[in-house]
Amino acid sequence: MSKTAGVILAGGLARRMGGGDKGLLELGGQPILRHxxxxxxxxxxxxxxxxxxxxxxxxxxGLPVVAxxxxxxxxxxxxxxxxxxxxAGQGAEAIVTAAADTPFFPRDLVARLNACASGQEHPLVLAATPDPExxxxxxxxxxxxxxxxxxxLRAALEGGLRKVVLWTDGxxxxxxxxxxxxxDPFFNVNTPEDLATARALMERTT
Structure with missing residues (x-):
């Protein structure tokens, strides 16, 4: 198998959508999670x-669900x-994560993250996008x-760390x-307005 496994993060509380699983909201005739x-x-x-x-x-x-x-x-x-x-139980050396409410991320995400990690002993890379400000x-x-x-990471979390970039920067x-x-390729659906925007984007790109 590939040394890189994938994990879709769907553990959030979705407060701005009124709770529930944002990934199960319908987009383009199927749940966002399917995309x-x-x-x-x-x-x-x-x-x-x-x-x-x-x-x-x-x-x-049909996916394993890990809590x-x-x-x-x-x-x-x-x-x-x-x-x-x-x-670790799959024999993978690394994972790439993606959010369950982000249906437009790049189809070459993994290759580009791995390319950026070239030469690192322990590859640790976050995706970023340009911002004018x-x-x-x-x-x-x-x-x-x-x-x-x-x-x-387990020790850091047990010690109270919650901010991702504090750990990655370290x-x-x-x-x-x-x-x-x-x-934005990492546009995600946080609010009902975001869902309407995603549906408009989906119509434009299909």
């Missing part, structure tokens, strides 16, 4: 879904850790994460710049 799976699956050797609660609601997708091992909805890093623990914006739910650092994390827009 994410279709984009990420061909790029990796194995694929899992990080989600909390009853895993049976995702049974139709956070850190209690209290500790954010994306807890999902990354769950994915790394699963990937801040220079660039990092997307912490889209990254390449080495299985070798999973115990370090391990010489790099940024892979994606200049694919507009639209």
């Amino acid at each position: 994410v799976i279709d984009r990420l699956s061909p790029q990796v050797g194995a694929l899992a879904l990080n989600a909390n609660g009853d895993p049976q609601r995702f049974a139709a997708y 956070d091992s850190i209690e209290g909805f500790a954010g994306p890093l807890a999902g990354v850790l769950a994915g790394l623990d699963w990937a 801040r220079g660039r914006v990092r997307h912490p739910t889209f990254g390449l994460w080495p299985v070798a650092l999973r115990d370090d 391990h010489d994390g790099r940024e892979a710049l994606f200049e694919d827009g507009p639209p």
